[in-house]
Amino acid sequence: MENVTLRVSDVWAGYEGSLALFGISLEVRAGQVVALVGANGAGKTTTLRAISGLVRPESGQVVFEGRRIDGLRPHQITALGIAHVPEGRRVFGRLSVLDNLQLGAYVRRDPAERRRNLERVFSLFPVLYERRNQVAGTLSGGEQQMLAIGRGLMLSPKLLMLDEPSLGLAPRMVDRIFDAVAEIKRQGTTVLLVEQNLVEALELADYGYVIQTGRVVLEGPGAQLLESELIRSAYLGL
Amino acid sequence: MPDPLLEVEGLSKRFGGLLANQDVTFAIYPGEVVGLIGPNGAGKTTLFNCITGFYRPDGGRVQFEGVDITGWPPDKICRAGIARTFQVVRVFRGLTAFENVMVGALLRNPNPRRAAEVARDILDLTGLSAQADELVDGLPIALKKRVEMARSLATGPKLLLLDEVMAGLNPKERQAAVELVRRIRTELGVTVLMVEHVMEVVMPLSDRVIVLDFGVKIAEGRPQEVINNPEVIKAYLGERYAARFGRLGGV
Numbered sequence: 001m002e003n004v005t006l007r008v009s010d011v012w013a014g015y016e017g018s019l020a021l022f023g024i025s026l027e028v029r030a031g032q033v034v035a036l037v038g039a040n041g042a043g044k045t046t047t048l049r050a051i052s053g054l055v056r057p058e059s060g061q062v063v064f065e066g067r068r069i070d071g072l073r074p075h076q077i078t079a080l081g082i083a084h085v086p087e088g089r090r091v092f093g094r095l096s097v098l099d100n101l102q103l104g105a106y107v108r109r110d111p112a113e114r115r116r117n118l119e120r121v122f123s124l125f126p127v128l129y130e131r132r133n134q135v136a137g138t139l140s141g142g143e144q145q146m147l148a149i150g151r152g153l154m155l156s157p158k159l160l161m162l163d164e165p166s167l168g169l170a171p172r173m174v175d176r177i178f179d180a181v182a183e184i185k186r187q188g189t190t191v192l193l194v195e196q197n198l199v200e201a202l203e204l205a206d207y208g209y210v211i212q213t214g215r216v217v218l219e220g221p222g223a224q225l226l227e228s229e230l231i232r233s234a235y236l237g238l
Numbered sequence: 239m240p241d242p243l244l245e246v247e248g249l250s251k252r253f254g255g256l257l258a259n260q261d262v263t264f265a266i267y268p269g270e271v272v273g274l275i276g277p278n279g280a281g282k283t284t285l286f287n288c289i290t291g292f293y294r295p296d297g298g299r300v301q302f303e304g305v306d307i308t309g310w311p312p313d314k315i316c317r318a319g320i321a322r323t324f325q326v327v328r329v330f331r332g333l334t335a336f337e338n339v340m341v342g343a344l345l346r347n348p349n350p351r352r353a354a355e356v357a358r359d360i361l362d363l364t365g366l367s368a369q370a371d372e373l374v375d376g377l378p379i380a381l382k383k384r385v386e387m388a389r390s391l392a393t394g395p396k397l398l399l400l401d402e403v404m405a406g407l408n409p410k411e412r413q414a415a416v417e418l419v420r421r422i423r424t425e426l427g428v429t430v431l432m433v434e435h436v437m438e439v440v441m442p443l444s445d446r447v448i449v450l451d452f453g454v455k456i457a458e459g460r461p462q463e464v465i466n467n468p469e470v471i472k473a474y475l476g477e478r479y480a481a482r483f484g485r486l487g488g489v
Contacts (some may be wrong), residue, residue: 236464
């Protein structure tokens with residue numbers, strides 16, 4: 001199907017001989033928000049890392065816009081238009097907000113495109129404009145998360161992957177981050193969202209996958225998935 | 239009810255401002271397989287370290303067979319009959335699987351010939367006979383974990399503490415590990431307390447589970463009871479999920 005942006009097929013991957021993914025398969029369709037949920041250690045982060053090339057799959061395929069990308073280097077995958085916003089924000093703490101954002105655009109050479117992206121980020125997160133000259137390490141946790149997302153958007157990504165964007169944030173800030181993700185979707189960017197905040201993630205998502213110990217055990221439209229009683233057994237094992 | 243094998247009473251452990259274990263109380267009875275579960279950072283491994291003498295608790299006590307073992311050094315606790323494995327495997331590198339297990343077997347068998355017999359038996363039980371003379375360094379993670387289990391079993395424990403033995407194993411290896419835990423109980427009569435994240439393994443395998451969250455015991459009971467506990471649902475599926483669905487019945 002031509003509107004599939006990303007297809008992960010039967011990917012096995014892990015770290016130093018210890019596997020975390022045991023045949024993950026999922027699809028992300030253009031324009032959708034797809035949520036990947038599951039308990040701690042289920043393999044959500046490793047799935048994102050296998051997509052962005054930070055972990056090389058031992059077997060299986062990752063196809064992005066019709067092209068196999070498993071085996072490519074992370075910077076090559078980034079250049080194709082996949083932005084990976086890692087868990088824990090990982091902003092450059094000693095650099096200014098503006099420099100952090102500019103670094104997100106390092107593969108985009110066109111100054112007009114950079115300017116457009118910067119305006120997009122600042123309209124999405126006005127507080128980043130207010131703090132543009134501030135050192136990133138002095139931002140609050142929520143602001144750092146906004147910066148990390150903004151840095152990803154500077155790539156003009158076709159696929160934005162967010163790993164636990166609400167982790168450690170106060171409830172009000174969690175809502176703001178989810179609002180921002182909804183707005184990013186409205187603007188046409190496809191999103192793959194990893195979250196432990198199950199309700200928020202599945203309410204927002206067009207489609208969701210529940211993974212358990214490195215495999216998809218449940219999938220479906222977000223709202224429908226949330227109502228399923230099977231979701232509890234996917235988290236609690238019975 | 240038989241006397242408990244292990245009794246943990248009001249155990250607390252603090253790291254600076256963080257209360258990793260807070261007033262944790264529970265008992266383990268002979269012959270049980272008990273799962274110790276909880277989200278990341280719940281304090282499960284800390285509790286293991288307090289029980290096995292790797293940490294000294296800041297409060298509370300640990301009793302084993304009615305004897306207060308709080309603050310005993312790890313080797314003395316092992317001699318008393320509690321053996322453990324580690325979340326990140328700690329096999330003795332540069333030794334073979336057999337030699338690793340021998341180290342355990344020598345604890346109760348000063349006679350090397352007798353210790354070797356014990357080691358061979360344990361290697362056989364744990365399905366490691368074929369790898370007995372291989373250096374553990376080159377073994378895949380699943381087998382390294384099994385060597386660690388074999389080494390602890392060779393010390394002749396009454397209670398075995400397993401720290402995430404299923405992590406990183408593929409489904410087939412996991413099944414083999416489940417079988418091994420069952421045999422440890424039925425064939426060796428060893429009581430098992432296991433920290434485990436792989437819920438679909440630990441829940442069916444455990445007679446009872448104890449749930450920690452932020453250092454506090456939030457639930458204890460049969461797996462089927464525990465999965466319907468609102469506090470457990472909150473810890474695993476989030477506050478908003480618990481608020482919306484927590485009162486629903488079983489799956």
